[in-house]
Amino acid sequence: MDQDLFLQIPLDSKQIIELFTQATNWQERYRQLMLLGKQLPRLPQEQRTPQAQVQGCESDAWLYHCQYNRQHYYLGDSDARIVKGLIVLLLAAFNGKNTDEINAFDHDDYFEHLGLSGQLSPSRTNGLHALIKVIKYYANAQIKS
């Protein structure tokens, strides 16, 4: 896979939080979320494979990972717009971070700040929990070079 693709999310979590603090109601928050999702490059069909698929999402979602030195980079896609937006929020938080930083990241607090904590309840089928789990799994897996 084209490695440059992994570097395409130019925002970090602070900028994301800033964006969302400006939103005054749910419509603006979700519009923002879906706009962010649009920034995510569409994964070509041949990369939407079952191996890359994240289990536990009602929509289909795929996640790829690569590592430069000690830093982890992720790339994902989904066929649902809101999940795509959620993936951008996660990439903004986790891309370029090392394993310790990823493990220490308080995602509950993050989504609380974004006004999206309702998305986090475990009964939701959006797969946010599943995505976070896979992100952490990759970050902690022994990467063979």
Place this chain on the structure above:
Amino acid sequence: MQLAFKEKILEDQHANFFMTIFWTALMDFTPVRTQFPTLTQTFNGYPLCYLDTAATSHKPQRVLNAMTQFYLKNNANVHRAAHQLSSQATRQYEAVRDQVMDFIGAQHREEVIFTHGTTEAINMVAHGLTQYIDSGELILVDSLAHHANIVPWQVLAKQTGAIIKPIPLTKEGRLDLLAYDALLKQKPTIVALSHVSNALGILNPIETLVAKAKAVNAITLVDGAQAVAHMNINVQQIDCDFYAFSGHKMYGPTGVGILYGRLEILDSLNPLITGGEMIKSVTFEKTVYNTLPNRLEAGTPPIAEVIGLGEAIAFLNDIPAIEKIYHEKELLQYLQDQLKAIEGIILYGAHPDNIGAVAFNLHNEHHQDVGVLLDQQAIAIRCGHHCAMPLMQTLNIKGCCRASIGIYTNKQDIDCFMTALNNVITLLH
């Protein structure tokens, strides 16, 4: 004159009729709705708009009261102790069996078995019929079926070497009667049908389907989970061997359901669950099973839930059936019409004779996105595969949105829903 016409419709409710009916329910349903305390809530400042009755219905206050009263006054185990409390509880529990018998038009009280729900009821039948089916024999399953009416048959097929064949659908989402006739020529041993499809709201011509199956001596099971709350059920008229449904979809509590079975065949079912209550005598060498209905009700039953179900039936019986049917018919028609007017909407199998539910997608939009954005506005609908993945495969979709109604639904709910859906469409564009 109009009333006579209404009665005729009531008689014909199992048939498909394609006429436009200009009739407004005579009854004011506002006092019915006010009996449901959960419906007065708000979420994020929006009043709750509950259009997910097909998943589970809300419960009227009197059902909650009946269950509380049971625990406050009559709580005891049934069929066991010699004390007064127990005999009071047993009397109350057994009275509900009579109520259910009347409610579905069964012939004998022993034909009514309390289960934990539709799923358990169908599992009891599939397991219980093991000795009736041999390797290579055929089980026909409705393509509209809920997983609860598919998976137990797959297990039976796996255990016995029987073969499952789906009854195909027409383009309109109805069961393909020609294909059904062709399949019946292969002399299936069991035919498993749904009365009303949970995903699409399609009403099967159940009496015709059962009659055709019986003509080739097949054993028939009808999943009535989505039918009982919305129409008059008469199992003798349907003439099926088994009929299953859940209490929680008919304004009763969760954890209780009914298996109706024609006496002779019910009596020959091999019990799925064995233990206390279902035995006549036990020695370590030999156990003799009790007679029906106890034989199929091992263990302590969900007593308070059975009492709650009885109250739910009383609640339904207090509303003239014809009024209920018309009220819901009018609402569903209104809902279908409103949805159809939206540009870029796709409705699945939306026919005038459908019951309770309408399934749709917005063109090029994921059903989950629609669901999340509706939820922000306190609209409760179901988005997903509706436990009917084979049906979704037939429709060639991953899932869809389903709005479903109940006796407490009003026109305002539907207007609320339409406003919210239009907000979603604006947001997505």
